[in-house]
Each structure stands twice: as structure tokens, then as C-alpha cells.
Amino acid sequence: MKAVNPLRRAVALAALAWVAVPAQAQNTFKIGELNSYKAQPAFLEPYKKGMELAIDEINAAGGVMGKKFELVTRDDNANPGDAVRVAEELISREKIDVLTGTFLSNTGLAVADFAKQKKAFFLAGEPLTDKLTWQGGNAYTFRLRPGTYMQAAMLVPEAVKLKKKRWAVVYPNYEYGQSAVAAFKTLLKAAQPDVEFVAEQAPPLGKLDAGSVVQALADAKPDAIYNVLFGADLSKFVREGNTRGLFQGREVVSMLTGEPEYLDPLKDETPNGWIVTGYPWNNHNTREHNAFLQAYQAKFKDYPRLGSVVGYAMIKSVAAGVAKAQSADSEKLRVAFRGLQVDTPFGKITYRAEDHQSTMGAFVGRTKNEGGKGVMVDARYLDGAQFQPSAAEVKKSRNAD
Known part of the structure; x- marks a missing residue:
């Protein structure tokens, strides 16, 4: 039998040991992100920049638990099947x-x-459907942004202040749009029982026939x-609506339209006076936001x-969760995130134990x-904590924990 070179054997064993060591046990925490x-x-281009800024700040401060x-x-190709495949690759390969x-x-x-099937912790930064934290919620999933119910x-x-009786709705015909309209209808009917919904247009996402x-x-x-x-569909809708006079003499209430990523492309076609949720980046003068704004610029x-802001706050949330758990283990993280408080450019937020939804708010203006x-x-700015259903209401629709 051929003798084994001791040095070669030691190198081989070291290589095997390195392969077996998970990322967490090395010198970094690896944050996997798909979008x-x-x-x-x-x-998502600004979102990625926000994540990068947060990573820089965390690492410049020494990381978490001494790890960067x-x-x-x-990329998930905007496809649910691809998203699951990519999530699997991030966990198993990366x-x-x-x-x-x-x-x-x-x-x-x-x-x-x-995440539920794999028992893997998942922090969703952006998806707005209420199913993410309610009917479809699970013990391993948390969400940062205020969902469709909260924004509605x-x-x-x-x-209600407009005192209009006949309403029309228009939305992209997929989960977000359906959830946003359902919440608005329910809440408006409760506040104004005589309201009527006289028209509903639900074009496929990205395929709006504006005319x-x-x-x-x-x-x-x-x-x-x-x-x-939102996005290209919104631009087409505004252009055609302006051309045909749809908005003349009519009030418009619009979710997301006040976000600069959707306002900027409208340019001189921007309609006046729409009531919107959004982000007036140049007119929010708080200590937390000014620090973020200066660092970003x-x-x-x-x-x-x-x-x-979403990308930045999401990474900061992960850092706060890992610090509280003293681990990136999914079981420890999901416990740590229940009631976790995080400092963000919009102030301190809390991830509620009831539904894993953060209390991040939104701006309402015109x-x-x-x-x-x-x-x-x-x-x-409206504090998200004031626009969430009660724990008892959440319990009726959520059996995840």
C-alpha cells in the first residue's frame, strides 16, 4: 500500500474542513437578496444603492459580532418560479x-x-400584498414596507373628505393590485356607506392598453x-388620461404615485392635485433622514x-436582528425579529410580533x-403603527405561528 504524504493529507483535510464550515462561521455574514x-x-436600482450604503456603514463600524x-x-426575472429557484440557489450554493x-x-x-417549507428566515423588503403577513403569513417571513391595507x-x-359617491378603480391585475383595491373598497365602504364603485379596470401588469x-x-x-x-403602466395611463381629459374635474386618489421613481418619468405630464402616498425626499427635515440623505448623496x-430607503432599512434591519439574536440562525432570527426595533431614515420602527409587519409608515400628500x-x-409622514389592524383582527386571518 502506497504511503500517504503527511503534508498532502493535512492539506486535503483542511480543504474538507473549509468546505464544511458554513458562511456564518467564517469572517462574514452573507446576505442573500433576490429581486x-x-x-x-x-x-430597484436606487434600492440596491440603499443596500450598498447600509453595508458600507455596518462594515465601517466593525460589522456585527466582529463579522462584516x-x-x-x-435577479428573479419577475417570475415566482424563478424566484423560488434563485432562493434555493442562494441557500444551497452560495x-x-x-x-x-x-x-x-x-x-x-x-x-x-x-421559506416556510425550508424553515429559512426571510425578510421581504417591498412586496405589498396583505397576504404576506396575514392569510399567507408564516413563522419565518417578516416584511418591512407598509402593505396595501396600511397604505389604503x-x-x-x-x-372621505372629498365627499364623492361614484368611484372607479384601476389596478394591475395581479396580487398587489387586487389586494390594494380590496383594502380600499372595504375601508371606504366602512367610512362612507353610500359609496358606489361604478367601474373597474384591471389590465395585466405591464400590458396596459391605455386608450x-x-x-x-x-x-x-x-x-x-x-x-x-405604477411604473410604465402609470406613465401610459397619465398620458392618455391627460389627452382625453379624464382627470378634469375629477379627484384622483393614487397609491405609490408620489414616489420619485414614478413621479420623475412623468415630467411635464404630471397631473396636479392627486392625493398620493410617496416620498418627498427633499422636504423631510428630521435628524435621521438628514443623516441618511447626506450620506446617500x-x-x-x-x-x-x-x-x-427600503434597501437601506432592510439591511439595517438584518443587522439589528443578527445583533439581537447573536446569530444568523433562522430559528434564532425569527424569535429576535418579533418586537425588534430598528432605527431607519423615517425614525424608529418595530416588527410586530402579531403579524411580522414593521411599523414603517408612509407619506401622504398631493x-x-x-x-x-x-x-x-x-x-x-404617517406612522404605520396607527394604521395596522388590531392583534385580535390579525389572529382571525393568521394561523402561522
């Missing part, structure tokens, strides 16, 4: 410690279900319109979008065409 970068660049953070990102991300509600739900609850009091949608809404002669379109020579550029004016 629809190619499909939704307006939101490393970000590994992948050996990530924490799974984060997703933008579209359908991909978010798919990854949440994957912020808009409904403003809608036919605008004409159908105009034919219904509503007093007001509730719109939750110094690093990227650009102003932040809402995506920037759109204004200011010198050929869309801006958000008369905006005020």
Missing part, C-alpha cells in the same frame, strides 16, 4: 446566512412559501378615481428614491407639476 432588477429598474456583511444579489428581497407581490408570496388606510380619510382603459373609465362618469398603477452624487417636474407637496 426583479431587469423588470423594475426604476425602483457581504451582499449577494440575484451558503447565505439570511434571505431577503423581492419586489412583486406574487414573487414575494412564492419565496415566503419557500392612510388614503381613505382623505378620500381602452381610459375610455372605459370616462364612459362610467365617476366622481373620483382610485388608481394603483455623498456616496452616489444623486438624490434618494423610496427604493433607496402631486404638483412644478416647472415641468413632478413633485409631492403638502406631505406628512
